[in-house]
Amino acid sequence: MLWLPAISPVFKRLRAVCNNHLFSARGLDATRAMREEKVRELVGCLRDRHAGQVVNVGVVMLSGMFNLMSNVLFSEDVIDLKSDDAQELERLLNDAIEEITKPNLSDLFSLLSKLDLQGHGRNFALYIKKLYDFFDRVISRRQSAGGEKNVDYLGVLLQLHSEDQFSLQTIKSFILDLFVAGTSTTALTVEWTLAELLRHPAVMSKVRGELQEVLGSKEHPDESDMDKLPYLRTVVMEIMRLHPPAPLMMPHLAMADGAEVGGFPVPKGTKVIVNVWAIMRDPASWEQPEAFMPERFLGTGLDFRGVDARAFVPFGAGRRQCPGMPVATRSVMLILASLLHAFEWSLPYGMQPCDVDVRDRFGTSLNMVTPLKAVPTPVWH
Template sequence: MEASAPPWLLYVSVASCLLLYKLFLSTTKKPRSSVVTRRPPGPAPLPLLGNILQLQGEPHHALARLAEAHGPVMSLRLGAAGDAVVVSSAAAARDALQRHDHVLAGRSVSDAARALGNHDRSAIWLPATSPLWKRLRAACTNRLFSARGLDATRAAREGKVRELVVSLRARAHAGEAVHVGRAVFGCAIGIVSDVLFSDDAADLMSSGRAQELETLVRDSVEEVTKPNISDLFPVLAWLDLQGRRRLTAVLVGRIYDLFDPIIARRLRQAAGGGEEKNGDFLDVLLQLHSTDQLSIQTIKSFLLYLDLEPYHPWPMGSAASSIDFIVVLTCPRMLQDLFAGGTETNAIAVEWTMAELLRHPAVMSKVRAELRDALGSKPHPDESDIARLPYLRAVVMESMRLHPPGPLMVPHLAMADGAEVGGFAVPRGTKVIINLWAIMRDPAVWPEPKAFLPERFVGASDADFRGKERLEFMPFGAGRRACPGSPMATRVVMLVLASMLHAFEWRLPEGMQPGDVDVRDRFGTSLNMVTPLRAVPLPLPLNP
């Protein structure tokens, strides 16, 4: 499906861009300011290319290595795409996400994100000063992810997790090794569909449409996060040389086609004067539409698009080019606000946690003992049991510390002068990249930072997931741009893990030992495993 320009055209385009570089600088040069202008230390930039050639390998690893040499607040020149400040300590993150959050809460928009005008309707692309952003954010935090909203959708989550267990049990009797992340992804997309569309989710998740939706979601995320010359050299964006924006528009349009019949049916019901009986999140959004607060196009965009994380979906090994690296930093990845944000993150968190449990049999034994003590003969755990599983919570938190779903936070953008991070000025228009992966492995904060030690989180609560106080641990980010869905994500991850571990004894495929589990990571739509986890579920009695 990909529409790519021939290589010679790309080379010509880059050459043209370099010739226009001086003109570009003249149009983006910032006026002198009376505020502090001390630039953070960093690798010396080259003319035209900036720091492209100093960057190699996986982005979160490469930035952490550079920070060891240049400090926890570091500057980079991103070719023609501008400057960035990279933050690699909790103290500096506190400046960016708390003290100066109001100034650094902007976003830079990738070219593919402009497909169908979605950047003008997304809660994540919109500036934090936008009234529409505030309405969309409030709808999430006050209705969908509030304690009351989560309690209202609890039955849907529990039902989908039990369906996952039934599916795994059928495969377990056949002795199959299960692709853990893929199995959980299917469950998660069903949960999100039920929460958003309730009774109408059956239409969306019918066998053919479910597969189509999953494919379209993945393809749209991958397309928008592939290397795009339009983001590395913005002066060429209008040409869309690689066709990223055009193909993204096609993919997103096809997803909207799946939403359209459901929204049209709800609108007909409302026009007919019937009482609203669904009580799902779509009803909440349509109520805002009825008072002219949201357009139908904004509702579709919000249901689908676009939460960000700054990554791309293909492996970046040591042979990855530095230009690819820069494109990653200048073309943030899209996690769909509610679909991919509520599916991929949950699936990858479960997969990483299962991988660590299989690598550490003693920890697995402690989790299973806790489940037996808490659940007894209960055939299925439910969300009311989660509070009685503190060690499992500690395991999940330690897994997220080592393997955060998004190792780099969405790049923030300085909307005005006046912000300082670590004592350095952050001028207007500068990107701020928070390296969560480095912060949560900082040896100054975390003893044995590379070791999997759940005991360090024993006694923690769900609130500790949200980075409000301890910015040393913030797997879902922090500040006004933090992920609003973290309360649901933690419930889903805990319930899925508890259910899978209560129903099955998990073993590695024949011939594998715990030390053989590959915990190397790579950038993807989330922090993916280099080798996806496969494990064999052995059914346990329903009433032990």
């Protein structure tokens, strides 16, 4: 779906599935219990295995997101949170993402594209085949289960397959898109948020105060609590502005002549890549754009969709806006509320807030130059 043109009939059908089934209010409510269960398992893993220890936040969050997404997609865990060893799907996805982000001469010189001089195309195709083989086994297990009903995304897609709306190949490609788009970006957003909160103790204190006021002695927050946490929401919005997990939109194509960017004409057929990171740090739109200021969103009426699409576009805009925005925002809010309610977070011994490195490493995802390490100390309610 990521690579299909917006005018493609398959794109339109997949988009309709997202809007009407998977990411509709009804679809999100159907998978809500799965998300809450997996977030509680992540909290339990941190409490049982990492309490009081220095942890690599990004690694732990990514493992948790693998299981959250795999359960929403096809009701199976793909990561053993009690093991430090990378598992099959994690290795395959990491290898595929690493391959696609390597510098490629074919991207710079179109005449070389068919030669694949560096072998990136062959390697990437191999990883994709292995991923499809993995999803083939998942689908086979589901089909062997016969009439067993599941409320996950695969259940919806297989029902549509039985009605001749989608081929199994399309379903596998779609699941892969959802997996790639929904795991690393969410894990990165959580990592960036904790980094900025540890760097700004006053904001951390304010967020935890809001959580205490809303949740009290409640052990675990659930998604119904999220609308009662407006300050946490502004923190997440500011993180997505300052550190958008996907800094560049997917490539677009100019469909007609007449468009201009900065006074320069954009001819029909031009490939256009929109720099979301630059838009949301534009001093013409944002006061002190380099500063972490969650309060800038208070009382603005903005939400994650970006009412003013020219300035706040963490999920893109228009027909190609990320369809997974509703589940992504729910997941990020729930994970952060759970982590900040269950633990007192601190920096490793000897580090001060000003030592947190918030430089970013630009790529298909916006990673931290120095991965965040922090210490979770359990708080008992």
